[in-house]
Amino acid sequence: MRNLVILRLCGYNKTVSDSMWKGCVAMYQQIAEYFQTSSERWFSMLAGHIGLSAGALLPAIVIAVPAGFLCVRYARLNRPVTALFGTLRIIPSLAVLLLMLPVLGTGALPAMAALVLLAIPPILANTIAGLNGVPDFMLETAVSLGMTQEQVWWKIRFPLALPLIFAGVKTAAVEIIASATLAARIGAGGLGDLIFTGIGLFRTDLLLIGGGSVAVLSLLAGLLFGLLEKMCIRYKTI
Amino acid sequence: MVHAIEFRDVTKTFKGAGYSAVDHVSFTVEEGEFITILGSSGCGKTTLLKMINRLYEPDDGKVLLSGTDISSVDVVSLRRRIGYVIQQIGLFPHLTVGENIATLPKLLKWEKEKTAARVDELLIMAGLAPDEFRNRYPSQLSGGQQQRVGLARALAADPGIMLLDEPFGAIDSITRTKLQDELLALHGGMKKTFLFVTHDIEEALKLGTRVMIMNGGKVIQYDTPEQIIRNPADAFVRSLVEAARAKEQFWERFV
Numbered sequence: 137m138r139n140l141v142i143l144r145l146c147g148y149n150k151t152v153s154d155s156m157w158k159g160c161v162a163m164y165q166q167i168a169e170y171f172q173t174s175s176e177r178w179f180s181m182l183a184g185h186i187g188l189s190a191g192a193l194l195p196a197i198v199i200a201v202p203a204g205f206l207c208v209r210y211a212r213l214n215r216p217v218t219a220l221f222g223t224l225r226i227i228p229s230l231a232v233l234l235l236m237l238p239v240l241g242t243g244a245l246p247a248m249a250a251l252v253l254l255a256i257p258p259i260l261a262n263t264i265a266g267l268n269g270v271p272d273f274m275l276e277t278a279v280s281l282g283m284t285q286e287q288v289w290w291k292i293r294f295p296l297a298l299p300l301i302f303a304g305v306k307t308a309a310v311e312i313i314a315s316a317t318l319a320a321r322i323g324a325g326g327l328g329d330l331i332f333t334g335i336g337l338f339r340t341d342l343l344l345i346g347g348g349s350v351a352v353l354s355l356l357a358g359l360l361f362g363l364l365e366k367m368c369i370r371y372k373t374i
Numbered sequence: 375m376v377h378a379i380e381f382r383d384v385t386k387t388f389k390g391a392g393y394s395a396v397d398h399v400s401f402t403v404e405e406g407e408f409i410t411i412l413g414s415s416g417c418g419k420t421t422l423l424k425m426i427n428r429l430y431e432p433d434d435g436k437v438l439l440s441g442t443d444i445s446s447v448d449v450v451s452l453r454r455r456i457g458y459v460i461q462q463i464g465l466f467p468h469l470t471v472g473e474n475i476a477t478l479p480k481l482l483k484w485e486k487e488k489t490a491a492r493v494d495e496l497l498i499m500a501g502l503a504p505d506e507f508r509n510r511y512p513s514q515l516s517g518g519q520q521q522r523v524g525l526a527r528a529l530a531a532d533p534g535i536m537l538l539d540e541p542f543g544a545i546d547s548i549t550r551t552k553l554q555d556e557l558l559a560l561h562g563g564m565k566k567t568f569l570f571v572t573h574d575i576e577e578a579l580k581l582g583t584r585v586m587i588m589n590g591g592k593v594i595q596y597d598t599p600e601q602i603i604r605n606p607a608d609a610f611v612r613s614l615v616e617a618a619r620a621k622e623q624f625w626e627r628f629v
């Protein structure tokens with residue numbers, strides 16, 4: 137009796153792994169076919185995704201770094217500004233996207249706005265931490281050498297905060313690339329289109345291509361920023 | 375006669391403190407002197423030094439350099455004429471040794487060749503081979519080497535006054551003795567006024583042309599090393615001298 141059960145289990149497992157194997161082969165064929173027939177479309181979605189992400193990251197940096205500077209320069213601003221962006225961050229990205237709808241309508245613009253909001257907190261927090269992380273004695277040394285306050289900011293504080301600011305931008309970039317997928321929901325395009333089409337048509341191959349592309353893109357962005365960091369910040373890599 | 379440095383009844387009380395960090399201090403320093411400032415922790419040595427380059431402003435009294443009240447001069451140009459070295463050294467980690475030393479020459483917009491020549495000259499003076507050390511980052515130096523670079527950086531624009539706040543505090547005693555000798559040689563070769571803070575009485579007596587002994591924000595005695603040893607002004611100074619003597623006797627037991 138027991139043997140029978142085990143045999144059955146084995147047989148059952150065998151058919152499962154067999155069908156899984158067949159499924160994999162079929163999936164591979166489907167994916168290969170997709171790239172043969174629609175690679176142009178894939179490239180345009182990829183380009184859209186990158187464009188959307190870069191278009192959100194740049195304004196986020198332009199807003200968050202000066203905001204971080206102001207928070208450190210005028211310590212009184214620190215709490216309210218950090219709290220504001222912290223709250224905005226808690227709201228899930230999809231909700232932010234949907235909340236943007238009535239304000240900005242559909243398309244790439246509201247998606248970008250939502251992604252900018254999403255990307256600000258990590259850059260802001262790291263800018264503040266980086267600028268505050270410069271020890272007092274080093275600032276005092278800079279001043280004692282005869283630097284003006286402005287020179288201390290530009291020549292000492294920002295360069296020393298740069299590694300942390302960089303790390304914040306890297307985090308933000310990866311978050312943006314992942315969340316930009318949802319932007320397809322409000323008609324912004326990008327690789328999310330592929331994923332949502334896949335969901336709609338029960339096409340696992342499209343889901344895999346879309347999800348995989350986003351994952352690889354995130355990884356590449358992480359690598360790229362790591363490389364840029366190594367190039368810009370020599371003294372840390374020694 | 376114009377003094378290189380003059381304190382006139384200077385007092386500094388930090389916000390919220392129930393006592394003055396520097397308490398009605400008056401003294402003068404002549405050009406070319408090597409003054410060592412000695413005292414236990416918290417007696418106001420650093421505070422006194424920082425009032426000379428205006429990192430702190432006195433609450434009361436005046437500080438004069440070459441007869442000019444420093445509160446009336448531009449603070450940035452004042453600081454560029456005063457070298458300042460601290461125990462933490464404060465080399466900028468993102469700049470090379472050469473760039474660290476060139477900080478002030480660059481601020482003063484010296485020509486490139488002049489700056490480069492000055493950097494090499496200072497590195498040689500500090501006992502560091504220029505070709506070897508110029509392009510290193512501070513993290514690639516030993517503590518003693520960093521201290522030398524800090525000294526070289528402070529000397530870059532040939533300041534008339536050098537303020538040294540426990541520059542050899544974190545250095546082993548062999549390197550320390552070597553750096554002390556080098557500093558003395560350096561001072562002998564220039565017409566600069568040195569103010570050197572320490573809480574090591576032997577270092578104070580060895581380096582100073584005059585020694586200023588502080589306690590509780592006040593100057594207790596300000597005299598030549600010989601006078602301090604022969605005629606200690608009060609029990610505090612006497613205890614300092616005796617402590618140094620006891621140490622010496624400890625070594626004599628092994629002769």
Ligand SMILES: Nc1ncnc2c1ncn2[C@@H]1O[C@H](COP(=O)(O)OP(=O)(O)OP(=O)(O)O)[C@@H](O)[C@H]1O
Pocket residue numbers: 388389391395413414415416417418419420421422573
């Ligand atoms: N920025 C500051 N704010 C408030 N109090 C201070 C400040 N700096 C120093 N003090 C106080 O002033 C007094 C003198 O400090 P100071 O740093 O001048 O001592 P010091 O003689 O240099 O001591 P040490 O040998 O430990 O360096 C101390 O009681 C210290 O607590």
Ligand SMILES: [Mg+2]
Pocket residue numbers: 419420421539
């Ligand atoms: Mg001190």
